Amino acid sequence: MIKNIIFDFGDVFINLDKGIIFREMEKFGGSLDLTPELVELNGVYEVGGMTSEAFVAQLQNQYPKANAVEIENIWNSMLLDFPEERLEFIENLASESDYRLFLLSNTNDLHITHVEQKMGAERYARFKKPFEKFYLSHEINLRKPDAEIYQFVLDENGLKAEETFFIDDTKENTDAAEKLGITCWNIQVGKEDIIQLKSKL
Known part of the structure; x- marks a missing residue:
């Protein structure tokens, strides 16, 4: 489960x-x-x-x-738009309280600063709020697809791999997580959308 x-x-x-x-x-x-x-x-x-x-x-x-x-x-310039329906989706998912939610991103200081400016402080805060933890690679000194980053998240939060679902657009990252027993969805950009998550669980 x-x-x-x-x-x-x-x-x-x-x-x-x-x-x-x-x-x-x-x-x-x-x-x-x-x-x-x-x-x-x-x-x-x-x-x-x-x-x-x-x-x-x-x-x-x-x-x-x-x-x-x-x-x-x-x-x-690689950072584009953040559709409102995705923001509303994660807010609604959090409000249902059925799952513990975490973010795990390979990113860097320039990008995350730009994202916050682009989204605006209020909208960026809305995005962060649904997550129990917001893990950014440059802050935790680990990056995907290294096994250590997944183990770090599991261990720090007392999560069992078999009870955990991971979504990433990079197959290398989902393959690495699957080796630890995590169920994964390698989302196909342009063909699938995170708002379809419940059909994948």
């Missing part, structure tokens, strides 16, 4: 355009492909391993034609 639900954030609640960064950076001499250097840099930044200033400075080394403001704007 499912008692706990863990939600991803990007492309589950807030819409993303993950490719826009590379399309925009190409204008500054960057590659359209995700280079090993960028993967490593993003991984360090997502677990709080460097400041936003250091991260932007590192990107400037790779894209010397872009200034710091341009890089920040491009980095944040």
Whole structure:
């Protein structure tokens, strides 16, 4: 019996355009492909391993034609809209009190600051309120799909894997959680929506 639900954030609640960064950076001499250097840099930044200033400075080394403001704007441009029906959905789910709700997101300081500004403080507070815990990778120094991050959430909250349901748009992340005995929904962006959750439980 499912008692706990863990939600991803990007492309589950807030819409993303993950490719826009590379399309925009190409204008500054960057590659359209995700280079090993960028993967490593993003991984360090997502677990709080460097400041936003250091991260932007590192990107400037790779894209010397872009200034710091341009890089920040491009980095944040992947964050799109947050449909109201998804916000109302999570508020209604919380009000029913049938499940313990958690958020678990690979994110970073620049992105979450931008999301709060974009949504507005009141709407962002509405989003956080339904969750018992709001786990952001750069704050807990762990990231998906490492097994440690799922175990951390289970252990810190006394959750049993077999009673826990996890939603993420990245198959690598749901595959890792399933190995711990967590039931998962690898949500198909553009074909499925989080508001259909109850049909998946």
